[in-house]
Amino acid sequence: MNVNPLALIFLLAMSFVILRSSRRNAVGAMLAIAAFVPLGQQIPLFGLHFYFLRILVLVGLCRIWMRRETEGFKLTTMDKLFIGWVLAGFVCEMLRGGSAQTFGAVYDATGAYFLFRIWMRTHEDVLAQLRLLAFVAIGIGICMAWETVKHQDLFYIFGGVPKVPMERGDRFRAEGPFLQPILAGTFGATLFPLLAGLWRNGGRGQWLTIGGIIGTLIITIASASSGPLLTFLAAMIGFGLWPMRERMYIFRRSIVALLIAFTLFMNAPVWYLIAKVSDVVGGGGWHRSWLIEQFLTHLGQWWVVGTSYTANWAPGGEVMPNNPNMMDITNQYVAEGIHGGIWGLGLFVAMIAAGFKIIGRAVRHEVKPAVDRMLIWALGVCLASHCAAFISVSYFDQIQVFWFWLLALIAGVPVWAYQELTETAVQHAAVPVDGARNLESAVLS
Numbered sequence: 001m002n003v004n005p006l007a008l009i010f011l012l013a014m015s016f017v018i019l020r021s022s023r024r025n026a027v028g029a030m031l032a033i034a035a036f037v038p039l040g041q042q043i044p045l046f047g048l049h050f051y052f053l054r055i056l057v058l059v060g061l062c063r064i065w066m067r068r069e070t071e072g073f074k075l076t077t078m079d080k081l082f083i084g085w086v087l088a089g090f091v092c093e094m095l096r097g098g099s100a101q102t103f104g105a106v107y108d109a110t111g112a113y114f115l116f117r118i119w120m121r122t123h124e125d126v127l128a129q130l131r132l133l134a135f136v137a138i139g140i141g142i143c144m145a146w147e148t149v150k151h152q153d154l155f156y157i158f159g160g161v162p163k164v165p166m167e168r169g170d171r172f173r174a175e176g177p178f179l180q181p182i183l184a185g186t187f188g189a190t191l192f193p194l195l196a197g198l199w200r201n202g203g204r205g206q207w208l209t210i211g212g213i214i215g216t217l218i219i220t221i222a223s224a225s226s227g228p229l230l231t232f233l234a235a236m237i238g239f240g241l242w243p244m245r246e247r248m249y250i251f252r253r254s255i256v257a258l259l260i261a262f263t264l265f266m267n268a269p270v271w272y273l274i275a276k277v278s279d280v281v282g283g284g285g286w287h288r289s290w291l292i293e294q295f296l297t298h299l300g301q302w303w304v305v306g307t308s309y310t311a312n313w314a315p316g317g318e319v320m321p322n323n324p325n326m327m328d329i330t331n332q333y334v335a336e337g338i339h340g341g342i343w344g345l346g347l348f349v350a351m352i353a354a355g356f357k358i359i360g361r362a363v364r365h366e367v368k369p370a371v372d373r374m375l376i377w378a379l380g381v382c383l384a385s386h387c388a389a390f391i392s393v394s395y396f397d398q399i400q401v402f403w404f405w406l407l408a409l410i411a412g413v414p415v416w417a418y419q420e421l422t423e424t425a426v427q428h429a430a431v432p433v434d435g436a437r438n439l440e441s442a443v444l445s
Helices: 005-020 023-036 052-067 077-094 101-118 123-152 154-158 181-201 206-222 225-242 241-263 268-280 286-299 332-364 373-389 400-411 419-429 436-443
Strands: 042-045 049-053 166-168 171-173
Touching: 005 023, 005 052, 005 154, 023 042, 023 052, 023 101, 023 123, 023 400, 049 052, 052 101, 077 101, 077 400, 101 400, 123 154, 123 181, 123 206, 166 181, 166 436, 181 206, 181 225, 181 400, 206 225, 225 268, 225 373, 241 268, 241 332, 241 373, 268 286, 332 373, 332 400, 373 400
Parallel strands: none
Antiparallel strands: 042 049, 166 171
16 A cells, blocks of 8 residues: 555545535546646555545546436537547457456546536536636646756655656756656646636636646746647647637648648658657657657557557667566557557547537637637647647556546537527527537537
8 A cells, every 4th residue: 555644635535525515626626636646646455556536536436326417418429439439448458468457447537537527517617627727737836846946846745756856968857746747747738728718718716827827837847848848839829820710721721731741842751850840849759750650660560459569669679667568659649559459549539530620619609608719719729739749748647637627528518618508598499408419409500
């Protein structure tokens, strides 16, 4: 058992919040545990690792069962894609041998995602969660600034993270409660657009929001990683495209044309642009370019059910210290193919495409939503930021919870963003308000 007394008290307090408080606060408890408690906190039982997040998911499932909170809930297209993605990974893993971790991953993903989907129902719920994340960004930003200056990770007391941060050259790379500096920086960079959208939305807590935005910048810089910096830049570009929101097809076609041009005139494959960018901003860009090339070269090795052996891809025989069969997979798209074959990768991309479609339809809709339209756009910017981050890192710690939360948040846009409109629709058109699928046709068609 590896449990810190303070962390245990925090877990018990958040469990009480989930069981006894509102849905809004229950989501906040899940996000707070994911943000502040490293995955090193766990209770081993019968060969399984019950991380604090897994325990909270169990508590949440008990709450839903006791309060019958699933009544009226209906699956949307995003929900079905998510289930398909989880099942594809599970089946492929089991066909390759499987393990207890395979079942744990399914439990983590489906449990967290559907708890968020069921609990997030109103735009006030969403705004409250964003204000909580502003507070989280301030807290982690302060801790990571301390880590950079004093070379000591304050989250070390919880276990699971080293006391002294990593170094690159003459710079310390702060990681806060996360297992790797790039993941910490990615958390800050992808949170920035949401808080920027919250600030634009107005309402109470504006100073808290501004503090959170500053916190995301500190987190990104303190990680001393090029990937998060480029992710932050991608978010800035996303907001810069706001004037083109009605003509995004022009931007998409321009990107395709640009990639075709690079393919025709570059001596190396187009994905080696990552290496060229790395030459300017630093980082392991060449490794990431090489990884993509090997992924495509060895298509026959992984496309059916994924693969548990990629050591033959490593350029110099480098493999993971804890797994000599695998090279370091620093790309989420590659990781999806390795984990779930072409089926898992395809469904993963389909989820992202469905998310952009939901955001696009909501932003272009003629009826004014219950929140500022820029906040809905910020969800799309956040999604695009994660897509940019996936090129340089694969998610493997508690940042996955925030990814599942974002997908659940976007899946519910037709409900919470147009809540006032849908309530009127129920009164005048007898349209059921409980199912997001029905609302998509009633509100966004």
